[in-house]
Amino acid sequence: GDVYKRQGKGCGACLEAIPELKEIAERYRNRIEVVCISQDSERDWKQFVAERRLTGNQWNQLLGKDEGLWARYGVLGVPHFVLIAPDGRIQDVWQGYGKGSLLEKIAENIK
Numbered sequence: 001g002d003v004y005k006r007q008g009k010g011c012g013a014c015l016e017a018i019p020e021l022k023e024i025a026e027r028y029r030n031r032i033e034v035v036c037i038s039q040d041s042e043r044d045w046k047q048f049v050a051e052r053r054l055t056g057n058q059w060n061q062l063l064g065k066d067e068g069l070w071a072r073y074g075v076l077g078v079p080h081f082v083l084i085a086p087d088g089r090i091q092d093v094w095q096g097y098g099k100g101s102l103l104e105k106i107a108e109n110i111k
Helices: 010-028 042-049 068-072 103-109
Strands: 004-008 033-038 055-060 078-086 091-094
Touching: 010 033, 010 055, 010 103, 055 091, 068 091
Parallel strands: 004 033, 033 055
Antiparallel strands: 004 078, 078 091
16 A cells, blocks of 8 residues: 655644655555655755655655645645555555554555
C-alpha cells in the first residue's frame, strides 16, 4: 500500500509527523511506500526537502489546492493521510497528527 501525505513547511503537525513517517517507511519497507506531497511553491518545497535532508518519495505537483491529488482525495486540512491498497482502492483516510497516531493507524490497517 501507499501512504500519501500532504506536507507544508508551515504546517506544524506535518513537521512533527516526519520522524514517524520515516519509521513507517523503514518498518514496513516491503509492504508500504510512503509518499509525501507538498503544496508549497517549487522554491520553498526544494529548500524544505534539502534543509530537512528528506529522502524517499518527496513530491509536489506544483498545482493549486483545488487541482490534482488535493482535489482527488478531498483534502480539507493538513496533514492529510490516504492509505491506498495494492489493488488501488482507498483503504483509509484521516487527518491530523499526534505522536504515535500514524503507527497506530498503520497497525490497524496492515494485518
